[in-house]
Amino acid sequence: MRRKTDQTRQRIVDAAYELFWRSGFTRTNVDRIAAEANLTKRTLYSYFRSKDDLLAAVLLRYGELAAARLQRIGERTPDDQIGMIESLFNQMAGWAGATPRWSGSGFTRLVVELADLPGHPARAIARRHKTTTEAWLAGRLAKARVGRPQERARDVMLLIEGSMALMLIHGDRSYIDAASRAAKQLIKQK
Amino acid sequence: MRRKTDQTRQRIVDAAYELFWRSGFTRTNVDRIAAEANLTKRTLYSYFRSKDDLLAAVLLRYGELAAARLQRIGERTPDDQIGMIESLFNQMAGWAGATPRWSGSGFTRLVVELADLPGHPARAIARRHKTTTEAWLAGRLAKARVGRPQERARDVMLLIEGSMALMLIHGDRSYIDAASRAAKQLIKQK
Numbered sequence: 001m002r003r004k005t006d007q008t009r010q011r012i013v014d015a016a017y018e019l020f021w022r023s024g025f026t027r028t029n030v031d032r033i034a035a036e037a038n039l040t041k042r043t044l045y046s047y048f049r050s051k052d053d054l055l056a057a058v059l060l061r062y063g064e065l066a067a068a069r070l071q072r073i074g075e076r077t078p079d080d081q082i083g084m085i086e087s088l089f090n091q092m093a094g095w096a097g098a099t100p101r102w103s104g105s106g107f108t109r110l111v112v113e114l115a116d117l118p119g120h121p122a123r124a125i126a127r128r129h130k131t132t133t134e135a136w137l138a139g140r141l142a143k144a145r146v147g148r149p150q151e152r153a154r155d156v157m158l159l160i161e162g163s164m165a166l167m168l169i170h171g172d173r174s175y176i177d178a179a180s181r182a183a184k185q186l187i188k189q190k
Numbered sequence: 191m192r193r194k195t196d197q198t199r200q201r202i203v204d205a206a207y208e209l210f211w212r213s214g215f216t217r218t219n220v221d222r223i224a225a226e227a228n229l230t231k232r233t234l235y236s237y238f239r240s241k242d243d244l245l246a247a248v249l250l251r252y253g254e255l256a257a258a259r260l261q262r263i264g265e266r267t268p269d270d271q272i273g274m275i276e277s278l279f280n281q282m283a284g285w286a287g288a289t290p291r292w293s294g295s296g297f298t299r300l301v302v303e304l305a306d307l308p309g310h311p312a313r314a315i316a317r318r319h320k321t322t323t324e325a326w327l328a329g330r331l332a333k334a335r336v337g338r339p340q341e342r343a344r345d346v347m348l349l350i351e352g353s354m355a356l357m358l359i360h361g362d363r364s365y366i367d368a369a370s371r372a373a374k375q376l377i378k379q380k
Contacts, residue, residue, distance in 0.1 A: 158353055166320070
């Protein structure tokens with residue numbers, strides 16, 4: 001029984017994750033999530049009290065997937081300074097190119113959707129994720145003996161976020177290439 | 191009569207602009223716009239057939255305001271390379287700091303909200319606006335005798351978009367300062 005309950009819960013979270021990713025949080029309604037998960041809205045509400053509760057569960061899932069992605073990126077990333085930067089941005093370009101209707105970082109998108117709600121719990125989770133990513137980058141840069149790795153990690157974060165925004169706006173991956181070149185230039189600093 | 195009609199139309203656009211800015215496009219409904227403009231929904235629909243039509247009118251207004259802002263920024267921006275970059279990012283920080291519930295570029299936000307609708311007419315307007323801004327930057331950089339002004343304009347755009355995203359995520363203006371420093375470093379290239 002417990003098992004079936006867990007499976008149903010997971011099915012709801014997966015459907016919500018899929019739909020939030022596809023159409024954003026605001027434009028996805030609970031009816032559609034229930035339909036996608038193949039159950040009634042009443043059943044859905046016996047697992048999650050509200051769309052915000054469901055969002056919290058989805059964000060945990062987002063966070064796990066994002067951590068797994070960082071892990072995989074890390075495994076594929078060489079330790080030399082130039083190779084590392086190229087690999088990071090190439091993997092980003094590959095992700096953008098291979099994902100149908102790619103819309104950039106799910107966390108960034110959520111923050112933009114909830115821009116007028118700074119106290120929303122999802123905002124804190126997104127913030128933590130970005131902080132973790134920046135610290136992870138600083139660790140990699142330090143390992144590659146880049147000077148002032150914390151400051152350079154911040155530069156790389158700026159270029160990652162900027163290139164995701166401009167790639168989404170223009171549908172043009174040359175912004176990712178430009179970001180990669182700029183990052184290589186910036187990590188040369190003493 | 192024509193005059194009163196124009197004024198009413200303008201009042202609707204202003205109310206919609208205000209609300210789209212505050213809560214985003216998706217979460218703003220037509221009832222609220224009508225209430226804010228102090229008229230009935232029926233009257234609103236005699237001016238605009240749909241929320242999307244209204245969005246098109248609001249985007250024209252966005253575009254005018256954005257062009258006026260670029261103009262003002264230009265007037266306040268010195269022509270020396272370092273001073274220009276510092277002035278640009280300082281003005282951005284001032285804008286972010288002075289705007290209640292600042293949520294970054296309205297065009298970027300709209301593109302993120304409509305990430306799954308690449309064919310939406312609003313996306314094309316946003317794209318044009320960013321292209322204009324990048325060309326304007328390239329012109330300013332060329333005037334300041336920065337080498338490869340087109341490529342450097344792209345770098346500055348990446349840092350502007352990245353710092354708006356991270357400023358929104360973290361509520362921390364030090365990302366704008368970091369972007370300013372990175373931009374100054376990048377325009378030094380031969």
